């Protein structure tokens with residue numbers, strides 16, 4: 001059995017939600033520039049529209065905004081839209097980049113009035129920086145500490161009003177005092193297939209690729225509710241269409257291309273399917289312990305647990321129970337297999353129920 005290293009999931013998996021190098025390069029071109037162009041997330045979009053419009057009417061700086069949600073759902077995109085809608089410049093940094101309170105003080109003290117400060121991965125900021133941020137968000141003030149030890153003095157520094165846009169994939173990790181200082185929290189949901197179809201049509205237009213309705217639907221269904229994955233699959237299907245077909249993406253072209261890349265009709269890739277197949281074929285659908293399952297697919301426990309399982313659970317194909325991993329009826333249907341307790345049980349209708 002070959003062992004693939006999935007540790008850096010962005011490098012290996014075509015269905016990874018995290019950005020890889022190529023994504024980063026093309027994403028800028030595919031990013032919607034205003035709220036009107038931003039597909040889906042109706043609730044967040046409506047609420048944010050009100051927040052921004054009201055601030056604009058008052059001639060004030062918008063309230064601080066927290067965006068939470070899984071990778072690739074549009075947090076960075078939305079932060080840039082917020083700045084664009086407010087006609088404000090944007091400064092981009094991230095939690096891991098701010099290790100010392102001094103780093104943050106330097107950024108904050110150089111902000112212009114009304115500027116948007118985008119703080120990606122805000123849950124990964126250091127503690128002292130976080131505490132400085134509390135005061136900056138609430139009172140637009142920071143205390144800059146000068147000197148060391150008993151002689152150190154805090155010099156208060158007034159900041160111009162600014163809008164902090166924080167993004168996090170792990171809202172639960174944010175300390176409550178930080179969460180409470182945001183005037184608006186937008187929780188980004190996974191996208192419905194119809195929404196992803198719109199994303200795909202839009203991206204195809206920008207990439208100058210011809211695609212029909214069924215072709216877009218085929219890609220959307222395999223994109224795991226995530227625009228970044230939809231855009232990535234679109235690029236791979238485009239390659240295939242260009243080399244093997246006449247450049248036009250139809251349902252057939254998309255389906256065949258994604259088969260080549262081993263992304264199945266529900267967006268499962270090779271690893272996902274290996275886990276599911278082992279669970280069904282070797283363990284009769286479980287329950288089976290995580291370690292045993294991992295050994296069976298020749299992967300590390302962590303890979304199975306953190307890379308494959310979250311999507312399988314989300315799709316309702318696998319359940320984590322106290323007794324171990326269990327396949328759901330949908331898993332049997334998806335792999336076109338018949339659960340053992342239904343095999344040879346006399347009724348030939350069973351096969352039809354669970355077939356294909």
Ligand SMILES: Nc1ncnc2c1ncn2[C@@H]1O[C@H](COP(=O)(O)OP(=O)(O)OP(=O)(O)O)[C@@H](O)[C@H]1O
Pocket residue numbers: 017018019026027028030031032037038039040041070071072073074075076077078169199227228231
């Ligand atoms: N609502 C949307 N409409 C159209 N395209 C979108 C939408 N949301 C995201 N995208 C596309 O998906 C790509 C990824 O989005 P973005 O970088 O904003 O995700 P993110 O939530 O910041 O991800 P991460 O957590 O990895 O930072 C962007 O290039 C953008 O083109």
Ligand SMILES: [Mg+2]
Pocket residue numbers: 075076077120167
């Ligand atoms: Mg981002």
